[in-house]
Amino acid sequence: MKKVKKLHILIFGALIGIINGFFGGGGGMIVVPVLNKLFGLNQKQAQATALFIILPISVVSAIVYMCNHSISFSSGWPVIVGIVLGGVAGALLLNKIKNKILQGIFVFFMALSGVVMLIW
DSSP states (O other): OOOOOHHHHHHHHHHHHHHHHHHTSOTHHHHHHIIIIISOOOHHHHHHHHHHHHHHHHHHHHHHHHHTTOOOHHHHHHHHHHHHHHHHHHHHHHTTSOHHHHHHHHHHHHHHHHHHHHHO
């Protein structure tokens, strides 16, 4: 891992937390490139570490949303089941894909997400 100043880590952490809390997720699209390019982690390490970082942020954000009565539990539970199953499948597949291919897949889905957000 590259040597990064603690202030930079704190700034990026705060930015990622704000984005995750503001959008209800999505901090990974910032965390992965930061870990990859600025911290020197390879793509697999960056994606796995991003999940480790995003989990507590998402839990805190969900608690805040619950306190504000902003969560639809009836539509949320089926999505949670799908996310857990997909997360396990993705984690198992992660070790079978080369870093460069994984990086290309990540870029493709980030670009696709951006296009969908603009059109939708």
